[in-house]
Amino acid sequence: MGALKLNDKAIGLIAGKNFGYLATTNKDGSPHVTPVWVDREGDLIVVNSIVGRTKVRNAKRNPKVAIAITDASNQYNMVTYRGTVVAQTTKGAAEHIDKLYRKYIGKGKYTGDRRRIILKIRPEHYAEQWTT
Amino acid sequence: MGALKLNDKAIGLIAGKNFGYLATTNKDGSPHVTPVWVDREGDLIVVNSIVGRTKVRNAKRNPKVAIAITDASNQYNMVTYRGTVVAQTTKGAAEHIDKLYRKYIGKGKYTGDRRRIILKIRPEHYAEQWTT
Numbered sequence: 001m002g003a004l005k006l007n008d009k010a011i012g013l014i015a016g017k018n019f020g021y022l023a024t025t026n027k028d029g030s031p032h033v034t035p036v037w038v039d040r041e042g043d044l045i046v047v048n049s050i051v052g053r054t055k056v057r058n059a060k061r062n063p064k065v066a067i068a069i070t071d072a073s074n075q076y077n078m079v080t081y082r083g084t085v086v087a088q089t090t091k092g093a094a095e096h097i098d099k100l101y102r103k104y105i106g107k108g109k110y111t112g113d114r115r116r117i118i119l120k121i122r123p124e125h126y127a128e129q130w131t132t
Numbered sequence: 133m134g135a136l137k138l139n140d141k142a143i144g145l146i147a148g149k150n151f152g153y154l155a156t157t158n159k160d161g162s163p164h165v166t167p168v169w170v171d172r173e174g175d176l177i178v179v180n181s182i183v184g185r186t187k188v189r190n191a192k193r194n195p196k197v198a199i200a201i202t203d204a205s206n207q208y209n210m211v212t213y214r215g216t217v218v219a220q221t222t223k224g225a226a227e228h229i230d231k232l233y234r235k236y237i238g239k240g241k242y243t244g245d246r247r248r249i250i251l252k253i254r255p256e257h258y259a260e261q262w263t264t
Contacts, residue, residue: 021165023164028196030198030214031163035207035210035262064161064163065163068153070151075204082164097264110264127166131182131185132244
């Protein structure tokens with residue numbers, strides 16, 4: 001599938017203190033889902049994790065992922081993308097978690113595990129609607 | 133994996149107007165994630181969808197799923213389970229969507245698509261912590 005541009009709704013949701021729910025595929029083929037802080041680099045959705053974390057290993061084995069990004073103040077306002085992790089890099093990843101910390105928590109630095117890694121997700125398929 | 137009992141935190145989250153983010157596996161092996169209303173039947177997590185919907189077809193093909201259930205008032209308060217869809221049934225599913233409608237929206241009935249189907253998820257692996 002080709003790359004999509006993020007639409008204004010997605011860009012707005014990513015700009016806010018909103019979570020993504022990132023789905024990856026485990027080694028045994030079962031799905032995995034985990035909440036993530038979200039950022040953006042152009043039309044790539046950017047998340048930050050820790051080297052060796054399940055989602056990181058999963059995305060290395062199978063870069064196909066899906067992510068739902070939801071409005072923290074209204075769960076019905078959300079976007080979902082399927083896409084591909086086109087890059088994983090540790091470069092700048094510690095600084096990037098501090099940036100996310102300031103966005104989501106406030107002043108200061110992230111005090112957790114700093115062996116960070118950035119995952120860049122190229123959106124390829126979009127679903128907007130909340131459907132029960 | 134064996135079945136788990138839902139813990140008090142999960143039971144509390146399911147009792148509230150909180151969403152689940154359900155991950156399934158697409159035909160091409162890529163993951164799919166979608167928000168769902170959640171209910172419980174003993175230690176099974178119960179969701180309600182529409183016959184033919186992607187998550188329903190996915191769970192029929194591969195019943196392994198994952199679900200994150202998050203506190204609508206505090207996204208950091210959440211549980212995640214991996215598990216298996218052990219039953220899909222249309223029996224009572226239209227009444228069940230009305231029950232969920234009353235829980236999440238209020239009085240009245242669900243006015244959307246009524247070709248409903250219930251998915252029952254047996255939890256088999258638990259993760260509690262929010263981890264960036």
